[in-house]
Amino acid sequence: DGGITQSPKYLFRKEGQNVTLSCEQNLNHDAMYWYRQDPGQGLRLIYYSQIVNDFQKGDIAEGYSVSREKKESFPLTVTSAQKNPTAFYLCASSPSGQGRSPLHFGNGTRLTVT
């Protein structure tokens, strides 16, 4: 059963702590993405990666970091420098980073920082 797995579904952290969100895909997709959803603001791109060992900043990369050491994995670290980390985080993948292929999304991780 191919898909994108995000874990955990809910995550709670204290302010000042770094936290890493997991994203794994078994679709053999080259490209992977991290988006953040906030009420009334749609989905905003944090980071994306078109190939292993390479990634690019999206529109709101400040306070976040990523790695792409394996094709199937694209973890996102929310650092203490991110001013408003509480949000719903969505990971996605696509067969390639271009062309007519839609993104496939995981079911998200709700991060709450207090």
Added chain:
Amino acid sequence: DQQVKQNSPSLSVQEGRISILNCDYTNSMFDYFLWYKKYPAEGPTFLISISSIKDKNEDGRFTVFLNKSAKHLSLHIVPSQPGDSAVYFCAARETSGSRLTFGEGTQLTVNP
């Protein structure tokens, strides 16, 4: 700079009637457009797409219309069903781009 805009945060329609969701964009380099549907606490699921070389694409109850000169697209759902109640996102991609740019979303409510 919001390159993809959905000006209606919400829309309410009666079951069996037509739902029309609208989307405007500003970037003339966008040439591929998609609609996604999202339920609470879940990831968006892909619904339908259209390339800029077309002005209409149909898939069952869902039809997307593209007006390139007006930089406007719309999603029509006919007939609307209560299960269609969700947030709908419009998204766009540039010709040689990797990233998908999303609108703010429209909450559709279909009343029985």
